[in-house]
Amino acid sequence: MNFAIEDSPQQGAFRADVRTWLEKNTPAGIAHSADPCDMTLEQYRIRRSLGRRLGEMGWLYPTLPKQYGGGDLDAEKTVILYDEMARIGLSLPPYYDAGGRMGAPTILVWGTEEQKNRFLPPICRGEVRTWQLLTEPSAGSDLAGIKTTAIRDGDAYVVNGQKVFVGSSHGADQSWTIVVTDPKGERHKNLSWLMIPMDLPGISVVPMDLLATGGEGGSGSGVKNSVFFDNVRVPAQNLVGGENNGWKVATTHLEIEHGGMGRLADRRVVYEFLEFCRERHDGHAIADDPDARAELVEMFIEAEITRLFALRNHWLSHTGQPRSYEGAQYSLRRKLSGLDIASRMLRIAGPRVLSKDPRWGPLEGTVEYFQRDAITALHPGATTDIQRVIMARRIGVGRREREQAGTVR
Amino acid sequence: MDLSLDDTQQLIQESARDFVRNACNRDVLLRLDRNPAETMSLLWPKIAELGWTGMAIPEQYGGTGNSMTDVAVLFEELGTGPVPGPLFSSAVLAAHILLQAASSAQKQAWLPAISSGERVFTLALTEAHYGWSPEQVRMAARQDGSSLSVSGTKVMVHDAIHATDLLVPVRIDGASAHSLLRVGARSKGVSIRALDGFLSAVSEVAFDDVRVSKDDIVGEPGAAWDAMQRALLRAVAVLCAYKVGGCRAVFGMSVEYSRERSQFGQAIGRFQRVQDHVIQIVNHLDSARWTTYEALYKVDSGLDAAASVHMAKSVASESYMRACDFAHEVHAGIGVVREYGLTLHTKMSRTLYHCLGSPKTHRRQLERELKLC
Numbered sequence: 001m002n003f004a005i006e007d008s009p010q011q012g013a014f015r016a017d018v019r020t021w022l023e024k025n026t027p028a029g030i031a032h033s034a035d036p037c038d039m040t041l042e043q044y045r046i047r048r049s050l051g052r053r054l055g056e057m058g059w060l061y062p063t064l065p066k067q068y069g070g071g072d073l074d075a076e077k078t079v080i081l082y083d084e085m086a087r088i089g090l091s092l093p094p095y096y097d098a099g100g101r102m103g104a105p106t107i108l109v110w111g112t113e114e115q116k117n118r119f120l121p122p123i124c125r126g127e128v129r130t131w132q133l134l135t136e137p138s139a140g141s142d143l144a145g146i147k148t149t150a151i152r153d154g155d156a157y158v159v160n161g162q163k164v165f166v167g168s169s170h171g172a173d174q175s176w177t178i179v180v181t182d183p184k185g186e187r188h189k190n191l192s193w194l195m196i197p198m199d200l201p202g203i204s205v206v207p208m209d210l211l212a213t214g215g216e217g218g219s220g221s222g223v224k225n226s227v228f229f230d231n232v233r234v235p236a237q238n239l240v241g242g243e244n245n246g247w248k249v250a251t252t253h254l255e256i257e258h259g260g261m262g263r264l265a266d267r268r269v270v271y272e273f274l275e276f277c278r279e280r281h282d283g284h285a286i287a288d289d290p291d292a293r294a295e296l297v298e299m300f301i302e303a304e305i306t307r308l309f310a311l312r313n314h315w316l317s318h319t320g321q322p323r324s325y326e327g328a329q330y331s332l333r334r335k336l337s338g339l340d341i342a343s344r345m346l347r348i349a350g351p352r353v354l355s356k357d358p359r360w361g362p363l364e365g366t367v368e369y370f371q372r373d374a375i376t377a378l379h380p381g382a383t384t385d386i387q388r389v390i391m392a393r394r395i396g397v398g399r400r401e402r403e404q405a406g407t408v409r
Numbered sequence: 410m411d412l413s414l415d416d417t418q419q420l421i422q423e424s425a426r427d428f429v430r431n432a433c434n435r436d437v438l439l440r441l442d443r444n445p446a447e448t449m450s451l452l453w454p455k456i457a458e459l460g461w462t463g464m465a466i467p468e469q470y471g472g473t474g475n476s477m478t479d480v481a482v483l484f485e486e487l488g489t490g491p492v493p494g495p496l497f498s499s500a501v502l503a504a505h506i507l508l509q510a511a512s513s514a515q516k517q518a519w520l521p522a523i524s525s526g527e528r529v530f531t532l533a534l535t536e537a538h539y540g541w542s543p544e545q546v547r548m549a550a551r552q553d554g555s556s557l558s559v560s561g562t563k564v565m566v567h568d569a570i571h572a573t574d575l576l577v578p579v580r581i582d583g584a585s586a587h588s589l590l591r592v593g594a595r596s597k598g599v600s601i602r603a604l605d606g607f608l609s610a611v612s613e614v615a616f617d618d619v620r621v622s623k624d625d626i627v628g629e630p631g632a633a634w635d636a637m638q639r640a641l642l643r644a645v646a647v648l649c650a651y652k653v654g655g656c657r658a659v660f661g662m663s664v665e666y667s668r669e670r671s672q673f674g675q676a677i678g679r680f681q682r683v684q685d686h687v688i689q690i691v692n693h694l695d696s697a698r699w700t701t702y703e704a705l706y707k708v709d710s711g712l713d714a715a716a717s718v719h720m721a722k723s724v725a726s727e728s729y730m731r732a733c734d735f736a737h738e739v740h741a742g743i744g745v746v747r748e749y750g751l752t753l754h755t756k757m758s759r760t761l762y763h764c765l766g767s768p769k770t771h772r773r774q775l776e777r778e779l780k781l782c
Contacts, residue, residue, distance in 0.1 A: 001412050001413070001705070003410065003412070003703045003706045004706075075410055079410065274779065274781070278781060287781040287782065288782075293781045293782060294772065294776075297775050297779070297781070298772075300779060301724060301772075301775075304720060308699035308700065309695065311412075312412060312695075315411070319411075319413075329691070329695065332692075388685060388688050389681070391691070392681070392684035392688060395687065395688075395691065396664065396668070397664060397668075397678040397683070397684045398668055398675075398677065398679040398680070399668065399676065399678065399679070
């Protein structure tokens with residue numbers, strides 16, 4: 001086995017290229033404060049411009065095929081890209097783009113050739129930003145129970161309804177949206193996916209006031225929104241994967257959302273917090289206390305196991321290995337270990353972790369934000385309970401037939 | 410990055426699976442559980458014949474010089490039994506201690522015999538104040554003419570009942586640094602008493618004025634501890650793989666039972682509370698698995714493996730014990746019927762929990778590796 005993120009000569013050269021490129025192309029002022037909800041429009045625009053430049057290199061969506069604007073990169077090079085982005089405090093893409101991150105691989109599986117050529121290159125080149133629209137006020141874990149309708153009328157679908165916990169600050173160009181196309185149809189056989197341009201008449205976006213973003217996408221998630229559709233006419237050619245076939249399409253999307261692709265970003269805040277506890281302030285270090293050291297080690301182990309699960313999933317998905325429960329297992333682990341780590345931080349370092357005060361809050365507010373974000377992160381991409389349900393079905397607990405993982409390329 | 414097994418490892422896995430399925434099936438395991446002394450007659454000749462006694466030993470000493478990951482793949486399969494016996498104690502742990510500590514003449518004298526399975530070595534380290542740190546190992550030896558005299562008691566010695574030779578850390582003439590002695594298990598003054606109870610092949614070994622030749626001081630006097638630590642860092646991860654195998658087995662048993670056991674008119678695995686137990690087991694299994702194999706990868710690649718090894722041992726010990734606990738929640742009554750086989754793992758998970766250092770011990774060492782103290 002080889003766990004190395006160490007580089008072969010070619011990989012080393014690639015890493016050097018990426019690093020040099022990022023040094024040259026990452027604009028000043030890209031960093032925002034610890035709370036991504038504070039991201040200014042100017043900071044967002046800077047991130048988008050970096051995204052377009054990454055897109056030109058095929059690095060914005062490095063694993064997608066070149067013919068659609070991706071990078072066709074192998075697992076190792078993708079790891080290097082994620083690594084180098086994380087090293088300068090950025091994720092990939094460097095802004096919230098969940099509709100692209102999960103929609104693009106789904107379109108690759110389910111779209112027609114014409115749709116792939118129309119939708120994928122602008123996403124991969126960073127020209128458009130895409131949100132994903134799934135959850136509704138009355139349909140969270142029970143996604144199949146959504147109520148937003150899209151009724152065929154000539155060459156368009158007319159969309160009505162409300163989506164919540166959507167997107168990010170500063171708008172989007174299009175929305176990858178699950179809708180009901182047959183309101184009288186049987187459950188699971190009445191759904192479809194639409195790519196909805198956000199500039200169509202009848203769409204309104206209202207920000208939600210949340211504890212944090214809970215964005216697994218790392219930095220730049222920004223504030224969440226409600227999106228209202230009032231008789232919005234969406235071109236029929238934007239329906240992907242076949243009318244009323246949306247539940248099957250959803251298995252691909254959800255496989256990615258539930259962690260099946262494997263995310264490689266380290267939980268940087270843990271490693272920074274360890275360093276913070278080693279540092280001496282007025283002759284005293286938090287790690288001087290044996291109880292604190294014991295907690296720090298537990299925290300480290302939690303983070304390491306989560307990292308290893310992510311690494312395994314990444315390897316599974318990029319080498320085409322069969323997967324079953326691993327995506328949901330990683331997601332569950334990340335959520336629960338996040339909560340565990342956050343409470344350990346509070347125990348170890350005391351009430352200062354609750355403050356983002358420049359003088360008293362540790363690590364420029366990063367730890368305070370993590371206190372909120374770890375709690376918020378329990379719900380996005382399926383609750384911990386749903387992750388357990390998925391795991392049990394995939395393992396085949398209590399049943400001989402194991403549920404198959406959704407197709408991901 | 411490549412987390413798959415290579416061709417050699419797949420062959421090792423296949424032959425070990427075959428061994429566990431046939432030569433060491435549940436009936437054999439239950440019989441050995443009742444009568445551990447039969448292990449050597451029933452299993453050992455086959456184990457030696459398969460070449461497993463030489464896998465972790467370099468070719469120049471009669472072994473096949475496999476990587477620690479190769480050896481771990483074998484032990485993961487043996488852990489699914491759990492297959493008892495001194496293979497780890499002798500052919501991995503003791504062999505690596507000798508590789509690190511012994512003189513070349515001693516290596517030539519002892520390692521080929523370990524490699525062929527003819528002799529069985531085990532480490533007798535822990536004492537009344539149980540612990541794996543140097544200050545807890547106090548047994549004394551004194552020089553008496555041309556030989557040494559050893560008196561004292563080692564407790565919780567694994568596989569001593571099967572051993573031909575004991576490796577015994579002592580302090581000679583009040584020295585603070587430890588020396589390591591090879592003592593014949595049937596030497597005059599050595600008495601080995603298997604401890605009865607909820608543990609597997611663990612003994613008290615008493616030494617009453619045992620005479621040890623100076624040729625049997627392993628390597629240089631006073632230099633044993635560091636050499637043992639180096640050997641431990643290599644061997645521990647293999648023991649972790651055995652626990653991974655144990656977790657795998659109880660996971661498989663629990664999933665199977667969740668399907669076939671019916672209550673309230675449906676398979677119990679349809680109840681989400683039962684599902685939660687199974688999910689806990691697989692989470693423990695995979696935590697143990699990936700921390701273990703990453704540690705092995707570092708050991709084999711010559712990287713600094715200490716932090717990973719300490720983490721793996723801490724996680725794997727805890728995981729095996731907890732996996733068994735959750736399996737008992739799934740199985741309820743049938744789980745404690747000895748004939749069913751789950752308790753073989755439960756007992757092994759407890760027996761090995763402290764072996765080569767408890768999770769707490771390894772977490773303490775991890776604190777140092779992380780430069781927290």
